[in-house]
Amino acid sequence: MRRGRAIAKARPSKEPHTLIPERAPYAEYPEHSRGRLTPEPISRTRNAYARDRDRIIHATAFRRLKEKTQVFVAHEGDHYRTRLTHSLEVAQIARSLAHALRLDTDLAETVALAHDLGHPPFGHAGEDELQARMEPWGGFDHNVQTFRVVTRLEERYPGFDGLNLSWETVEGVVKHNGPVSHRLDEPAWKAIADYAPGWDLRLGTFASLEAQAAAIADDVAYNNHDVDDGVQAGLFTLEDLADVPLIGPVLHGVRRDWPDIDDRMIRIEAVRRMIGAMVEDVLAETETRIEAANIRSSEDVRTADRMLVAFSPGMLADLGVLRKFLFERMYRHYRVNRTRSQARRLLGEMFELFMAEPATLPPEWSGRADVADQARRARAVCDYIAGMTDRYAIEEHRKLFSLDLALDL
Numbered sequence: 001m002r003r004g005r006a007i008a009k010a011r012p013s014k015e016p017h018t019l020i021p022e023r024a025p026y027a028e029y030p031e032h033s034r035g036r037l038t039p040e041p042i043s044r045t046r047n048a049y050a051r052d053r054d055r056i057i058h059a060t061a062f063r064r065l066k067e068k069t070q071v072f073v074a075h076e077g078d079h080y081r082t083r084l085t086h087s088l089e090v091a092q093i094a095r096s097l098a099h100a101l102r103l104d105t106d107l108a109e110t111v112a113l114a115h116d117l118g119h120p121p122f123g124h125a126g127e128d129e130l131q132a133r134m135e136p137w138g139g140f141d142h143n144v145q146t147f148r149v150v151t152r153l154e155e156r157y158p159g160f161d162g163l164n165l166s167w168e169t170v171e172g173v174v175k176h177n178g179p180v181s182h183r184l185d186e187p188a189w190k191a192i193a194d195y196a197p198g199w200d201l202r203l204g205t206f207a208s209l210e211a212q213a214a215a216i217a218d219d220v221a222y223n224n225h226d227v228d229d230g231v232q233a234g235l236f237t238l239e240d241l242a243d244v245p246l247i248g249p250v251l252h253g254v255r256r257d258w259p260d261i262d263d264r265m266i267r268i269e270a271v272r273r274m275i276g277a278m279v280e281d282v283l284a285e286t287e288t289r290i291e292a293a294n295i296r297s298s299e300d301v302r303t304a305d306r307m308l309v310a311f312s313p314g315m316l317a318d319l320g321v322l323r324k325f326l327f328e329r330m331y332r333h334y335r336v337n338r339t340r341s342q343a344r345r346l347l348g349e350m351f352e353l354f355m356a357e358p359a360t361l362p363p364e365w366s367g368r369a370d371v372a373d374q375a376r377r378a379r380a381v382c383d384y385i386a387g388m389t390d391r392y393a394i395e396e397h398r399k400l401f402s403l404d405l406a407l408d409l
Contacts, residue, residue, distance in 0.1 A: 024102035026295045028208050034167035037151075037199050038160040049106035052169040053113060059156065059163060061117045061149045062087075067389035069123035069343075070222075071229060071336065080229045083116050083123075086221060090115065093217035093279065094210075097309070100283050103210050111172035111214035118145025120386040121393040122343035129344040130382055131188075133351045137378040139188035145386055147174055148191050153383060171201050172211030178307060179204050205302040209286075212309035219311075220278045223322060228271045230330040238263055238270075244325050245318035250274050278315065285312040346397045347385055353400060354381040360400065 023029065030047035043051050056062055065084035081089075091112040098108035119142045120126035130140040150173060151162040165173075174180060174192060181204035184193040192203070206212070227247060230236055241247045247270065254261075254269045261269075289308045295301060301308060311319065330336065354361055358369035358377060361384060368380035388396065 022102065023104070026209060026290070026298055026301055027103040028107050028168050028210055028298055030104065030106070030166075036164050036166055037196055038164050040164065047106065048166045049104060049110050049169065052163070052165045053106060053110040055156075055163045055165065056110060056113050056117070056150070059117070059149075059154050061154060061387065062113070064387065064389050065116065065119075067391050068119055068121055069126075069390055071123065071226060071330065079232065081225050083119055086225065087113055087116050089221045089225065090214065090217045093220050093275070094214040097213040097217060097279065097282060098210055101209065101213065101286060101309075103208075103213065107168055107172070107208065107210040108213045108217075110169050111176055111211045112217055114146060114150060114169070114173050115176065115214060115218060116142070116146070117149045118142045118147070118386065120145075120347070121388045121390045122340070122347070125340035125343040126347055126386075129347045130351075130386060133348060134188075134378060134382050137187075137375040138190055139186070140382060140386070141186075141188040143174075143177075144188050144191055147195075148383075151195060152191075153387070167199070167201070168208060168210075172207050172214065174201055175203065175205075175207035176211040176215040179206060202302065206304055206307065207302070208298060209301050209309055212307055216282055216309050216311070219319075220275060220282070223319060223326070224271050224275050224278070226326055226330060227274075227322075228267060230326065231267050233335075235333050235335070236325075236329045238266060240329070241325075245321045246277070246315075247274055247322060250277065278311070281312050281315045282309065285310050285315075343393075346393060350385060350393070350397055350400060351381055354384070 028049075030049050033048045042048075046054065062084075065087055066082055068083040070081040070083055070086050091109045094108040094112035095105045097103075098105045120130055120140075127140065127142050134140045147170075149162070150165055151170065154162050157164065180189070180192070183189045184203065192201075195201075227241070231238060231241075238251060241251060250270045250273050251266065254266050254273065258265070258269065286309045289306070289310065293300070293304055293308065295304065295308065354369065355374075355377060358366050358381070360366075361369055361381070365380060365384045369377045369384075371377055385393070
């Protein structure tokens with residue numbers, strides 16, 4: 001029995017029954033979808049956005065997220081977030097936001113599940129290394145790589161490249177952080193600029209509210225869960241967080257309400273409450289913005305003059321202080337820096353080898369890379385490395401650079 005809990009006197013409580021709200025007029029409606037690049041028969045069992053979600057869940061790139069770094073490499077511990085668990089948590093928060101705002105929950109969840117498919121191994125360290133290596137040939141951006149995964153790199157269907165997702169899902173993958181037309185001159189974004197000229201993704205407008213909900217759910221999830229993982233990893237303590245805005249007052253409230261629980265339960269309860277506080281802030285600010293802009297349709301959403309799903313100014317200020325704390329105490333902690341350094345060297349060495357000797361790539365990749373065009377070779381090498389999990393990258397590097405007769409090459 002945990003101390004501080006009155007088990008004997010507790011009565012089971014009934015949660016109020018929450019009816020599914022009527023869809024808002026500015027929500028997306030799957031029956032009004034703009035369709036898919038390659039037309040397909042309508043599914044008997046799922047609407048367009050639910051079908052997209054299922055295709056993402058079944059994608060190879062989605063399964064690989066289970067062994068891709070969020071902050072800590074998988075072998076450093078079993079309980080830290082990975083890209084897969086992070087994506088699932090983002091999807092849960094996005095779905096909750098969409099439900100409360102009377103949006104399409106399937107679309108919000110789908111964009112959330114897809115948002116990190118393009119991340120390379122070792123998180124942002126891997127992205128930084130691939131960007132540096134690819135700079136002469138167009139660079140690397142994980143958001144663009146996600147787009148390439150769902151529109152080209154996944155090979156699961158004989159009739160088309162990629163996953164052939166609906167227009168609203170592809171739009172959300174590309175524009176969930178806002179309009180991107182100003183980025184199309186950047187070399188890394190050429191893949192989006194050149195994609196299906198006849199299928200206009202309206203890159204100069206905002207995405208749906210569902211996609212915006214997925215984007216802000218990412219912020220809610222990683223800020224809270226990085227606090228959770230950072231404390232578990234011993235990079236900082238609950239006491240270190242006492243004076244940090246947002247989390248500090250929440251910790252004080254938990255200790256006041258539950259004076260006898262241990263630090264583990266304090267941490268878990270504080271993170272739960274902080275997620276709730278951030279979600280409530282987003283709902284209040286978003287409803288205010290929707291009313292102020294007189295939003296009445298999904299077209300009004302796309303042509304608005306700012307993001308509509310957002311934090312309040314006060315919450316943004318508090319999050320700025322929290323992020324500064326996490327940057328100093330977690331993301332640039334010497335232990336994390338050591339892993340970043342190792343990861344970058346490992347990926348860089350493999351990139352150099354594959355560029356010099358494309359025949360060392362697996363057969364399904366060597367054919368793409370063994371060409372005279374250095375840009376095409378570099379992109380094939382980059383795609384191969386970006387698709388690796390942390391574990392596979394470590395093993396592949398060992399096989400390539402360790403002359404061990406016991407290794408299965």
